[in-house]
Amino acid sequence: MSTTATAVGVSPKRGIWGGGNEPLKASYGKLMMWFFLLSDIFTFAAFLIAYAAIRVSYPGYLGPEDAFIGSNEYWPVPELVFDAIPFFHGVHIPLAFVGLMTFILIMSSVTMVLAVEAGHRNDRKDVVKWLLWTILGGITFLSCQAWEWTHFIHGTDGGSVLTFVNKMGQVVTETVYGANLFINEYGPAAFAQLFFFITGFHGFHVTIGVFLLFLAFYQAAVGVYERRGHYEMVEKIGLYWHFVDLVWVFVFTFFYLI
Amino acid sequence: MASHENKSTLEVIPRNEEKIKKIWKTAFILLILTSIEFVFAFTLDRGILLYLIFIGLTIWKAKYIMMEFMHLGEEAKPLFYSIIVPLIFLVWLVIALMREGTDIFLLRW
Structure with a gap:
C-alpha cells in the first residue's frame, strides 16, 4: 500500500546501490512473499491438475445417487463420500461439514484483512484483536480437518466389498473399511492418495500459517511492531493467510464439488 | 531503557468505516458465491456445464480474494x-x- 508509511527507510547517504530501495514500490519482504506465493500456486496447481488428469483416466460413477457404493473400478461422487458431520453418526448430510470448513476459513480471511487494515492505522489493540480471531479460525479449521481425516481413514459402518491384489500378491475379495495409501473403500487407490496429499499439503500450510499468526500476534501484543514503526509483518503474514484461503477455494471446487 | 522502548511513537489513525464496510461487503460476496455453488451442487445435473459454472465461480472468488484481500490490484x-x-x-x-x-x-x- 502506497498510502502507508514506507516499510524500509531509504538512507539518502546510501544512494541507489546501497540497498533499501523498493523497485516495485513494495518492500523486499513483501516482494519475496509474492514470489513465494507464485511458486506455491504452481505447486498446488500441479496437485489439482494431476488430480483432474488421474480422475479422467478412470470411469466415473454413473449409477443412481442413492444406490452409491464405493468401488476401485470407478471414481466416486465426492458428495456421496464426504457426507458425514460430527455427532450425527450414519446420517447422510452431503458436503455440510466441508461447507462449514469453507465458511470458517473465509471468515478467518476476513478477520485477517481487518487485522492488516488495523496495522495500516497503527492500531495495536485492533491488530491484536483481529489476529486472535484469525488464529481461532485457523485452529478451528485444522480441528475440523483432523476430524474429517479421522472419519475418512476409519470409514463407514458398512465398508465396501472390493476385489484387489493384496500385499502378498494374491487376488482377494473382501470388505474394506476406511482408507489408507494402499486401498480404500471409496474409490481407486489414487482417490485416497490424492485426498491425503492435497488436503494434507493444504493443512500443512494452514498449520504453518497458524504458527506465523501466533508470532505476529505475540509481537504485536508486546509492541515489537510499534517500536519498529510499522506493521508490515502483519501484512506479509496476511498475504500468506489469504493465499491459504485462496487454495482452499480451489480445493473445495475441484475435490468436493466436481 | 525499558520504559523508553515501550513508549509508543506511532500515532493511531482512526477507523475508516468505509474501508471496513468494503471488506465486509467482499466477505459477503464470497459467501454468496459459495452458497450458489452449494445450491448448484444439489440442484443441477452433473456434467460439463455444471463443471464450467463451478470453475467460473471459483475463478471469480479467486479474483475477489486476490484483488480485495491481498490488494494485488493496488500494487x-x-x-x-x-x-x-x-x-x-x-x-x-x-x-x-x-x-x-x-x-x-x-x-x-
Whole structure:
C-alpha cells in the first residue's frame, strides 16, 4: 500500500546501490512473499491438475445417487463420500461439514484483512484483536480437518466389498473399511492418495500459517511492531493467510464439488 | 531503557468505516458465491456445464480474494503482471494433462 508509511527507510547517504530501495514500490519482504506465493500456486496447481488428469483416466460413477457404493473400478461422487458431520453418526448430510470448513476459513480471511487494515492505522489493540480471531479460525479449521481425516481413514459402518491384489500378491475379495495409501473403500487407490496429499499439503500450510499468526500476534501484543514503526509483518503474514484461503477455494471446487 | 522502548511513537489513525464496510461487503460476496455453488451442487445435473459454472465461480472468488484481500490490484503494475502473467503456463499444463488423462482412459478401458 502506497498510502502507508514506507516499510524500509531509504538512507539518502546510501544512494541507489546501497540497498533499501523498493523497485516495485513494495518492500523486499513483501516482494519475496509474492514470489513465494507464485511458486506455491504452481505447486498446488500441479496437485489439482494431476488430480483432474488421474480422475479422467478412470470411469466415473454413473449409477443412481442413492444406490452409491464405493468401488476401485470407478471414481466416486465426492458428495456421496464426504457426507458425514460430527455427532450425527450414519446420517447422510452431503458436503455440510466441508461447507462449514469453507465458511470458517473465509471468515478467518476476513478477520485477517481487518487485522492488516488495523496495522495500516497503527492500531495495536485492533491488530491484536483481529489476529486472535484469525488464529481461532485457523485452529478451528485444522480441528475440523483432523476430524474429517479421522472419519475418512476409519470409514463407514458398512465398508465396501472390493476385489484387489493384496500385499502378498494374491487376488482377494473382501470388505474394506476406511482408507489408507494402499486401498480404500471409496474409490481407486489414487482417490485416497490424492485426498491425503492435497488436503494434507493444504493443512500443512494452514498449520504453518497458524504458527506465523501466533508470532505476529505475540509481537504485536508486546509492541515489537510499534517500536519498529510499522506493521508490515502483519501484512506479509496476511498475504500468506489469504493465499491459504485462496487454495482452499480451489480445493473445495475441484475435490468436493466436481 | 525499558520504559523508553515501550513508549509508543506511532500515532493511531482512526477507523475508516468505509474501508471496513468494503471488506465486509467482499466477505459477503464470497459467501454468496459459495452458497450458489452449494445450491448448484444439489440442484443441477452433473456434467460439463455444471463443471464450467463451478470453475467460473471459483475463478471469480479467486479474483475477489486476490484483488480485495491481498490488494494485488493496488500494487505497482509490473508487480501485478509478474504475478498474473506466469499463470498462463498453467493453461498449458491443464491442456497437456487432461489430454494425457483421456488417453490413459482410452488405453485402460
